[in-house]
Amino acid sequence: xxxLLIVDDEEQIRQVLSEYFVSQNYLVAAAKNGAEAIxxxxxxxxxxxxxxxxxxxxxxxxxxxxxxxDLAKIPVIWISGNxxxxxxRSGWNKGLFDYLEKPLRLEDLKLAVEKALAFGNTKEAASAxx
Amino acid sequence: MRVTLKTHSLxxxxxxxxxxxxxxxxxxxxxxxxxxSKIEAQQIALAVERYENTFKSRLKFIExxxxxxxxxxxxxxxxxxxxxxxxxxxxGPRPFSVLNINIAAIFDRGGxxxxxxxxxxxxxxxxxxxxxIQGFFQEERNTVQAAIEGxxxxxxxxxxPDFYLLSIQPVLPTSAEGTPRGAxxxxxxxxxxxxxxxxxxxxxxxxxxxxxxxxxxxxxxxxHDDKIExxxxxxxxxxxxxxxxxxxxxRPVYLQAKETILFIGLLFICISVFFVALVxxxxxxxxLRRIQRMKEFFYKVDKSQDYKLRxxxxxxxxxxxxxxxxxxxxxxxxxxxxxxxxxxxxxxxAIKSASGGVWDLDLCTKEVIFDQKFKDILGFQxxxxxxQMWIFDKYCHPEDLPAFKSGLKELVQGSSESFALRLRMQTxxxxxxxxxxxxxxxxxxxxxxxxxxxxxxxxxxxxxxEKLVVDQQKKITQATKMTALGxxxxxxxxxxxxxxxxxxxSVQLLQMYKDSDTLTNERLTSQLSRIEATTNRIxxxxxxxxxxxxxxxxxxxxxVEIRKVIDDxxxxxxxxxxxxxxxxxxxxxxxxxxxxxxxxxxxxxxxVNLLNNAIDHVKNLKDKRVExxxxxxxxTHVIVGITNGGDPLPxxxxxxxxxxxxxxxETGQGTGLGLSISHGLAQQNNARLYYDSLSPTPxxxxxxxxxxxxxxxxxxxxxA
Numbered sequence: 047x048x049x050l051l052i053v054d055d056e057e058q059i060r061q062v063l064s065e066y067f068v069s070q071n072y073l074v075a076a077a078k079n080g081a082e083a084i085x086x087x088x089x090x091x092x093x094x095x096x097x098x099x100x101x102x103x104x105x106x107x108x109x110x111x112x113x114x115x116d117l118a119k120i121p122v123i124w125i126s127g128n129x130x131x132x133x134x135r136s137g138w139n140k141g142l143f144d145y146l147e148k149p150l151r152l153e154d155l156k157l158a159v160e161k162a163l164a165f166g167n168t169k170e171a172a173s174a175x176x
Numbered sequence: 177m178r179v180t181l182k183t184h185s186l187x188x189x190x191x192x193x194x195x196x197x198x199x200x201x202x203x204x205x206x207x208x209x210x211x212x213s214k215i216e217a218q219q220i221a222l223a224v225e226r227y228e229n230t231f232k233s234r235l236k237f238i239e240x241x242x243x244x245x246x247x248x249x250x251x252x253x254x255x256x257x258x259x260x261x262x263x264x265x266x267x268g269p270r271p272f273s274v275l276n277i278n279i280a281a282i283f284d285r286g287g288x289x290x291x292x293x294x295x296x297x298x299x300x301x302x303x304x305x306x307x308x309i310q311g312f313f314q315e316e317r318n319t320v321q322a323a324i325e326g327x328x329x330x331x332x333x334x335x336x337p338d339f340y341l342l343s344i345q346p347v348l349p350t351s352a353e354g355t356p357r358g359a360x361x362x363x364x365x366x367x368x369x370x371x372x373x374x375x376x377x378x379x380x381x382x383x384x385x386x387x388x389x390x391x392x393x394x395x396x397x398x399x400h401d402d403k404i405e406x407x408x409x410x411x412x413x414x415x416x417x418x419x420x421x422x423x424x425x426x427r428p429v430y431l432q433a434k435e436t437i438l439f440i441g442l443l444f445i446c447i448s449v450f451f452v453a454l455v456x457x458x459x460x461x462x463x464l465r466r467i468q469r470m471k472e473f474f475y476k477v478d479k480s481q482d483y484k485l486r487x488x489x490x491x492x493x494x495x496x497x498x499x500x501x502x503x504x505x506x507x508x509x510x511x512x513x514x515x516x517x518x519x520x521x522x523x524x525x526a527i528k529s530a531s532g533g534v535w536d537l538d539l540c541t542k543e544v545i546f547d548q549k550f551k552d553i554l555g556f557q558x559x560x561x562x563x564q565m566w567i568f569d570k571y572c573h574p575e576d577l578p579a580f581k582s583g584l585k586e587l588v589q590g591s592s593e594s595f596a597l598r599l600r601m602q603t604x605x606x607x608x609x610x611x612x613x614x615x616x617x618x619x620x621x622x623x624x625x626x627x628x629x630x631x632x633x634x635x636x637x638x639x640x641x642e643k644l645v646v647d648q649q650k651k652i653t654q655a656t657k658m659t660a661l662g663x664x665x666x667x668x669x670x671x672x673x674x675x676x677x678x679x680x681x682s683v684q685l686l687q688m689y690k691d692s693d694t695l696t697n698e699r700l701t702s703q704l705s706r707i708e709a710t711t712n713r714i715x716x717x718x719x720x721x722x723x724x725x726x727x728x729x730x731x732x733x734x735x736v737e738i739r740k741v742i743d744d745x746x747x748x749x750x751x752x753x754x755x756x757x758x759x760x761x762x763x764x765x766x767x768x769x770x771x772x773x774x775x776x777x778x779x780x781x782x783x784v785n786l787l788n789n790a791i792d793h794v795k796n797l798k799d800k801r802v803e804x805x806x807x808x809x810x811x812t813h814v815i816v817g818i819t820n821g822g823d824p825l826p827x828x829x830x831x832x833x834x835x836x837x838x839x840x841x842e843t844g845q846g847t848g849l850g851l852s853i854s855h856g857l858a859q860q861n862n863a864r865l866y867y868d869s870l871s872p873t874p875x876x877x878x879x880x881x882x883x884x885x886x887x888x889x890x891x892x893x894x895x896a
Contacts, residue, residue, distance in 0.1 A: 058706060062678055100755040102754045126670075126673075149673055149680040150680065152685070
């Protein structure tokens with residue numbers, strides 16, 4: 047089973063996404079902010095992370111920065127209601143796999159997740175570049 | 177009639193001299209003439225005495241002559257022998273003339289007339305004894321008899337209408353012894369010649385007159401103007417007063433004194449005239465001519481109105497003091513005139529530069545004058561507009577007229593000194609103009625209004641501009657709001673996109689369940705209620721967004737809970753606070769039902785602006801605190817404080833915070849209008865926006881008065 051971590055400060059989003067991915071046979075965990083996500087990541091291993099970008103205390107970018115070592119291999123997909131291209135660009139430089147804008151179609155997110163699972167983390171490649 | 181100063185002084189002088197002289201004259205006259213009267217009385221008494229003595233001495237003369245003839249042997253013998261030679265040689269005209277007698281008579285012892293002869297004073301040949309005299313002898317038989325018997329008598333007698341000096345003596349021999357043989361009588365008629373000789377001798381003028389029986393003339397003296405009169409009574413041989421004499425003395429000394437006094441009087445008059453002339457000359461030379469000169473100078477100043485002229489002083493006296501005072505008055509006048517001229521020029525310049533029309537109402541004569549500029553404003557030619565106050569009634573807008581009239585009334589009643597109004601006035605062509613009317617009043621010393629002066633300026637273009645400015649301001653306010661919205665767009669997008677994502681997710685889940693036939697009622701209800709809730713959330717955001725974006729300047733004031741206004745405002749900012757990782761805190765020391773009367777949209781705009789500024793200020797700082805505190809101050813005001821981290825604003829920045837286009841943000845980051853517009857909006861809502869300069873970190877305060885509705889509504893309810 048694929049283990050998916052959903053990070054979003056909005057409870058309804060977490061609920062909808064969880065319900066969907068559970069129905070698609072994912073193993074889903076949800077965190078309401080960056081700190082909680084890191085806590086969960088430290089105790090469990092996940093295959094993919096779907097994270098909101100704009101969250102209190104820690105943004106999606108900061109979360110990527112935090113992922114180091116083995117954790118750095120976990121592909122991250124941002125979902126954001128309001129993020130500029132600049133934001134995504136900075137994400138890509140840090141190894142962001144993909145982004146989707148809210149409101150999003152659940153199938154699209156599933157495709158992105160599947161793609162991430164297929165192509166693996168690009169973070170290493172990105173960080174390996176000179 | 178105009179009596180000049182000169183006439184006054186000369187009259188006074190002349191009158192005083194006249195009175196002085198009159199008194200002097202009367203006093204001297206009284207003293208001198210009184211003295212003269214005494215002297216003259218003495219003189220006349222003396223003269224009367226001498227007169228009487230002379231009279232007596234004449235008698236004595238006759239008596240002594242008679243004695244010579246009576247005691248003479250020839251006479252004695254004649255009575256015996258009747259010798260006619262005796263008569264012929266002794267009683268011819270010559271002896272009568274020598275003896276100065278008129279009558280001679282010889283009586284024998286029996287009392288019979290032996291011889292008698294009477295001569296008129298001028299008639300030398302007359303030899304008769306008039307019956308009157310014969311009658312007298314009959315009457316005076318006793319006297320004759322006494323003389324025959326030896327007792328002669330001498331004295332005055334009245335014989336008929338005439339008076340005589342008479343002497344009768346006994347005829348004796350030369351030895352004067354023996355018995356008389358008869359008596360001899362001599363009489364001298366008191367006639368004009370007698371009187372003349374008497375007057376010549378005594379150097380007087382006298383008249384004689386018969387006294388009526390029993391009267392005497394004992395008046396001591398009578399003063400006539402040119403002579404003095406003394407009275408004397410002469411007695412006859414029987415000691416009966418029979419003849420009165422008036423003795424007149426001339427008054428040469430008196431007349432001399434009178435002349436002298438007259439002369440002195442004339443001299444005095446001459447001297448007075450001389451003195452008056454002298455005083456006149458002095459008055460003219462020393463005073464009047466200078467007063468005249470001064471008067472001419474005053475006229476000159478008055479006529480030419482040249483107050484720079486000065487009177488030239490010549491002497492150091494009171495007149496020059498007057499001139500000095502006048503000169504200093506002229507100094508004052510020329511100073512104030514200069515001041516006045518400057519003021520007037522300034523006034524004219526002001527009127528000219530202000531390009532206004534002036535109207536001037538004289539409250540005493542009710543005359544009003546509109547100047548040409550005034551008429552120009554209303555589009556009239558010079559002769560087209562009558563100078564009447566009803567011009568205002570006719571051309572002023574009916575809505576503006578009452579305010580203007582009550583303003584005038586207040587000026588007249590004294591409750592105000594001036595007023596300014598915007599009026600709408602109709603021009604000749606019928607078009608309406610906005611005018612600024614400044615009106616003031618002039619009062620007299622007692623505070624009564626005497627003049628109303630008004631100034632009228634065409635401000636139509638200003639009014640247009642003002643309208644434009646107001647419009648522009650509204651647009652700018654709106655634009656600034658839009659800018660703020662732009663700044664918040666990301667947050668707002670997030671606010672909407674998130675719930676949209678939820679709804680879309682729910683819909684897809686439902687679709688998925690339906691496709692897989694796993695759509696249970698429970699799932700359906702759960703998803704639908706989620707969709708409903710989330711839709712409400714979106715609609716709430718959209719509503720407040722629409723509210724915020726809307727132009728609220730025409731909204732009525734609403735009674736709203738301050739908490740709701742703050743919540744609405746915060747809803748736009750929460751996403752920014754969250755995304756920029758701001759350390760947010762809010763404290764409420766206020767009842768949730770506290771109500772204010774405001775235009776909520778405008779207050780919301782102020783709060784959003786303040787919150788955005790605070791967020792912008794701290795977003796790049798370490799100290800990312802933004803605090804919202806809501807308190808009540810003195811039960812009257814709500815104090816909304818927005819505090820953020822960082823150093824307090826420098827004093828220079830504080831001073832310019834609310835000025836338009838002042839910004840501390842980088843170019844392109846802000847319009848510089850936010851705070852100035854917020855400040856204006858706060859004022860329009862009876863609120864106050866200010867920077868708390870005492871706070872250790874930047875802090876803005878919005879102070880809104882609490883609406884006092886609880887007390888009044890409770891009361892009205894109770895009453896109901």
